[in-house]
Structures are given as C-alpha cells and as structure tokens.
Amino acid sequence: MQKNSDPDKSSSFPADRLFNMLARAPYMSLGVLWEEAVDRVDADPSGALIAARRLLEAACRQVLDRTSNDISPSADLATLYNHASQALSVASSQQTQQTYKALFGAIYTIVQSVGELGSASGDAHGKPSHAYVSSISEAELALNLTGTVCIFLLSALESYLTLNERIGSDGHVFLRFDKTGVWRIFDHSRNSPKSLPFYEIDTGPALWLVGDKGIYLMSNGNPRPGFDGLNIPQGREQEIRSLTVHANGCDPEIVDFELWWKVHCAINDGSDFCYPLECGLFEDVLEHSDTEIVIVVGEDDIAIHSDREFRATFGDPALS
Numbered sequence: 422m423q424k425n426s427d428p429d430k431s432s433s434f435p436a437d438r439l440f441n442m443l444a445r446a447p448y449m450s451l452g453v454l455w456e457e458a459v460d461r462v463d464a465d466p467s468g469a470l471i472a473a474r475r476l477l478e479a480a481c482r483q484v485l486d487r488t489s490n491d492i493s494p495s496a497d498l499a500t501l502y503n504h505a506s507q508a509l510s511v512a513s514s515q516q517t518q519q520t521y522k523a524l525f526g527a528i529y530t531i532v533q534s535v536g537e538l539g540s541a542s543g544d545a546h547g548k549p550s551h552a553y554v555s556s557i558s559e560a561e562l563a564l565n566l567t568g569t570v571c572i573f574l575l576s577a578l579e580s581y582l583t584l585n586e587r588i589g590s591d592g593h594v595f596l597r598f599d600k601t602g603v604w605r606i607f608d609h610s611r612n613s614p615k616s617l618p619f620y621e622i623d624t625g626p627a628l629w630l631v632g633d634k635g636i637y638l639m640s641n642g643n644p645r646p647g648f649d650g651l652n653i654p655q656g657r658e659q660e661i662r663s664l665t666v667h668a669n670g671c672d673p674e675i676v677d678f679e680l681w682w683k684v685h686c687a688i689n690d691g692s693d694f695c696y697p698l699e700c701g702l703f704e705d706v707l708e709h710s711d712t713e714i715v716i717v718v719g720e721d722d723i724a725i726h727s728d729r730e731f732r733a734t735f736g737d738p739a740l741s
Contacts, residue, residue: 439568441675442575446599446712447487451479451571458564466560467542473560473567474498474539477532480571481505484578498536502529509577528573531566538563576677579670583680587670588687596630596684596716597728598638602666603628603714604707605650606640609664611700613642619697626700630716630723632685633693636671639663641697668716688718696723706730 443452458472481501485492488508492501506512506525513526538559587595610616610626618624619641627641639645644652646664653661671681688694698716702725706714710727717724717731726734 438675439572441672442572445669445672445675446601447669448483448575451476451483454479455568455571458567462560462564463557466557469560470535470539470542470563472539473564474536477502477535477567477570480574484508484574487578488581498539499529499533502532505574509574509581511573511577528570532570535563535567535570579676580680582670583683587684592687592720594684594687594718596636596668596671596718597713598666598668598716600707600710600712600714600728603638603703606638606646606664606666607700607703607707609646610640610642613640613644615643617641617643617645619695624697624699627697628700628703630696630698630718631665631694632688635667635673635681636685636688637665637667639665669713698723698725 439455442448443455454472454476458469458476461469461472478498478501481498481504482492484505485501485508488505490504490508492504496504503512506529507515511525513522513529516522516525589595606628610628613626616624616626619627619629624641628638629641631637631639644655645658647653648662648664650664653663668684670676671684673681682691685691703714706725706727709729711729713728715726715728715731717726
C-alpha cells in the first residue's frame, strides 16, 4: 500500500521543517512559544526576543528531559544549552575536527547572545525610553537564528532517540504513535461502511502498519479518509493523500532520511511492508493510554501496548 504524496512536499525549507516539527505531539508546546515570538516581532521586538529566549530554554529542557538528564530549574539558557549539547554529543568540546569545534562553538555563542538579548529586553520593560529596546531587524535576526538552533537541537535529539530508544538491543523495534491521531483513524475504520481487503483477504475493520515513505498507521476503511479528515471522493484516490499517523521519529517530512530509514530497515531489512492489525486490538489499548500507544515489532510478532502498560512491562527506555 503506497502513500499518495503531495508533489509540493518533495522539498522543504528550514522554516517548513521547523513548522512541521513543532506541529508534532512531542513538540507542540514549543510550537506555541515559536508562534508567540513570531507574532511579537513587528509590534513588540523586545518581547519577541524574550519569547525567543524562552523557546530555546524550553527546547533545551525537552532535550534534557528526554535524555534523562536533570538540571536546576534556575539554570540560565547558556547552562541549559551546554548540558543539552553535551547530552546529544554536539558540544564544541566533544568534537575532534577543528571545523566542527568552530561550528558548534559558534552555535553556543548564538544561544548565549539570544539569552543575553532576551534578558536585556526583559529588564527594559517598564523603563524609560532610553532603556534597551530591540529593533525589528534585530528581533528578526535573533528569531531566525533561534529557529535554526531549534531545528539543529531537535534533529540531534531525534538521532539520539533512534539510536538509543527506538531499536532495542534484542532487535525489537518500538514505534510510538500519538493517541489522538490513532483514535481518529481507528474511529474511521470501525465506522466505515466497507473495509479495503488486504491482498483480497477480508480482515474487517483494521489499521494498516505501513513502511514505505516513513512508517505510519492508516485506516482500511472505504472510502479512505484524506489528509484533511474528509473522505476521498471516488476516482480521486490518486490525487489526494490519505490520512496517516506517523510513528514518532519516522515522518520523512520532519526527520532526516537516514534516521527513520534505520528503523525501517530494523523491521523488514529495507523492504516496504504493510501489516493489517485488527481494530479490536486497539480499543482497550487506546482507552488505557495516557498520550501514546506503543507498537513493538519483533522478528515474528507484533504487540500493541498502552503507554502505561509499556512502562510497566519494559520500563521507560523506549518512551520519552
């Protein structure tokens, strides 16, 4: 089963990449901070700098949380970034090549400067007109650099998670899916008047676990749901992308190819795959999950867990 792709999605720009990242469940809180910063650039440049600093602080704390590193709640941005970059092995001091030492050192300088500008802007609020106030151009520069650093941090985090959390030492693959998204396609499959057959086999209502352009779940309900949630009109199946729910870290619009491809290869040696999973397997799991469901793919079996059950059975290593 091939996913229909939008031709306009064949390439992306850094701003699109950041937008797509921050729209995903693990990073939505960062998306709120990003939008706040963008909205304040023209009317309140100093406020935009404060929001940019908060965004970087939140991104660093998310890295530290998901890599199981504790740090003081009062740590400043430079300290947060120093610890986060070390956790992801992208600190300047950890590099052996001089070029990367210089590059990653420059990133640290940018982060430190954004933090200082944000603090200075905060100190200026409520003070006389001669106090520090940023211009729009300065705020735009700082915000664009902030977005670039966020992409760098989150991409490095996804790489870390791929290597340390999504593929177990025993070869099992842990696929995490947003509960809300899975509920949506589950309801579609269960309530559709017909179900698409799987290689001419009637499986009844099911979700298909697919690996081709990323790894995702989709409903086998007919008519199929489009990416906008509306059923695709008959005859337009090749024009409109199906509604899918990608596994965290396995969406090619967000994650670099070499990262999600490692997970794909761990499941089926690089070959595309499609496994039908009956809706009945998901109902109890969805009802007892907090925010995610976890599909564990072994060499000969597939198991579906609520995030609560997974933690109780396997511990925390494969969950953020």
